[in-house]
Amino acid sequence: MDRSRLHDTVLAGVVAVASVALFVLYGPERLQAEGLPVHGMRPPDALGGLLVVLACAPIVVRRRWPLSALWAGLVPETLLSSLGYGTGxxxxxxxxxxxxxxxxxxxAISLVALVVSLVAYLTGAAAGPVGPVAWNQYVIxxxxxxxxxxxxxxxxxxRAYMEELKDRAARLERAHAADTRAARAEERSRIARELHDVVAHHVSVMTVQAAAARRVLATDPELAREALSAVEHTGRLAMTEMRNIVGVLRTDAQAELGPQPAVRDLPALVELMREAGLPVRLQVEGAEVALPAGVDLAAYRTVQEALTNSLRHAGxxxxATVTVRYEPGELDVRVEDDGVGDGVGAAAGEPRSEGHGLVGIRExxxxxxxxxxxxxxxxxxFEVRARFPLKDGQ
Structure with a gap:
């Protein structure tokens, strides 16, 4: 037996004891002593007491079958009135x-139950042995x-309001969890793009430098040694950046462990590309302004990917020429090269297309x-040009 059923059983017992006590104490003699006419009211007996107990018994199942329990309780009550034991x-x-x-x-069901209960009680009061002299009690x-x-x-x-609050809280919690998962997925997608940019750029530079060292290894060992040193330096840079990015994945952090590259770091990038064998000229036009962090990083990655593309395919x-122009309300970043696509890293006559790196840049x-x-x-x-809107005077 569950706890609620036990409580209802105890309640049924208490109500039955109280009802039987009222049935016995307020019999015809007690009512007559208080000056109330009884009009042939039957005195308490075993049958009446049994009917009172039967009227209280349905309380045991009042939660599981409340409407059926009410109908079952009305039957003994009606019998009590019709047999002359009085009402109440x-x-x-x-x-x-x-x-x-x-x-x-x-x-709807509760209204039907109320109407039926009132009709049954008032009908019993009107037909009962006590008569209309006690109508005030029946009205009460x-x-x-x-x-x-x-x-x-x-x-x-x-109870319905509390259930709605719980359901709303559960929905909000599920929505928050979904938003958190979406934010994590978006962050990991961004990190994947970062990882691609780092790997594609540095590996491309290392490949070109290693190819150059292989070609001059027999004729100019000193130049080959410098190229291999550049490969080593580029590899270390790649490992450092990848370690920082992977560290974000391991810790599930929302920010990188080190500062992100920005437009101010373009001179170092240009110098690295020169060492890899691509002559690059950097031009900055207009009055420099503070850039939003996201735009700053996106502009740098655009130049990095475009120069990597030129190094691999220009021949x-x-x-190459990198032009950064600060205009009112806009940042214009342009990377141009004069290659024909037949050099190291590209097949003769192979047209350059928008690969995964440039797709990520477009995003x-x-x-x-x-x-x-x-x-x-x-x-x-070939040209890669990006224009970023700057708001609030930036």
């Missing part, structure tokens, strides 16, 4: 059962029945409301 002796059980219906069933009992029904409805509405003897630029143009130049060569 089992009204306690009727109140409990009516309260249970109102608290555990919907509005009817008002109490309505109040009990209202208390049950109030409890049901409060031998190609030169970066679009994320910050910018416009990216990628394609060959009319007079030969």
């Amino acid at each position: 002796t089992s009204s306690l059980s009727g109140m409990v059962l009516l309260y249970s219906v109102a608290a555990h069933r919907g509005l 009992v009817a008002v109490v029945l309505v109040a009990v029904w209202g208390a049950g409805r109030s409890l049901r509405l409060r 031998a003897g190609a030169k 970066r630029v679009t994320l910050y409301g910018g416009i990216l143009n990628i394609g060959p130049l009319p007079g030969g060569g």
Whole structure:
């Protein structure tokens, strides 16, 4: 037996004892002594007591079958009135059962239960042996029945309100968890792009430098040694950046362990590309302004990916120009080369296309409301140009 059933069983016993006590104490002799006419009211006996107990018994199942329990309780009450025992002796059980219906069933069913209870009680009062002289008492009992029904409805509405609050809290928690997972997925996607940029750039530089060292190894060992040193230096840089990025994945942090590269770091990038064999010229036009961190990083990555693309595909003897122009309300970043696509790292005549790196750059630029143009130049060569809007005077 569960705890609620045990509680209802105890409640049924208490109500039965109280109802039997009222049935015995307020018999015809007691009512006559108080000056109330009895009009042939039957004295308490075993049959009447049994009916009172039967009227209280359905309280045991009042939570599981509240409406059926109410109907079962009304039958002994009706018999008590029709057999002349008077009304009101089992009204306690009727109140409990009516309260249970109102608290555990919907509005329509509870209204039907209220109406049936009132009709049954008032009919018994009108036909009972005590007669109309005690109508004031019956009216009071009817008002109490309505109040009990209202208390049950109030409890049901409060329970429904609390359930709604719990459900809303659960939905908010699920939504928060989904937002957290989405934010983590977005962050990891961004980190994946960062990792691709780092690996693609540094590995491309190392490949070109290693190829150059292989070609001059027999004829110019000193130049080959310098190229291999450059490969070592680039490899160390790549390992450092990848270690920082992977560290974010391991700790699930939202920020990198070290400062992000920015436009101010372009001179070092240009120098690294020169050492790799791609002559690069850097031009900065306009008055420099403080850039938002996201735009700053996106501009740097755009130049890095474009120069890597030029190093791999522009061909031998190609030169590149990086132009950073600060304009009112806009940052214009342009990378141009004069290559033909037939050098080291590209097959002869192979057209350059928008690979994974440039696709990632396009996503970066679009994320910050910018416009990216990628394609060959009319007079030969290739261009990557990104324009970022700057707000609030930036």
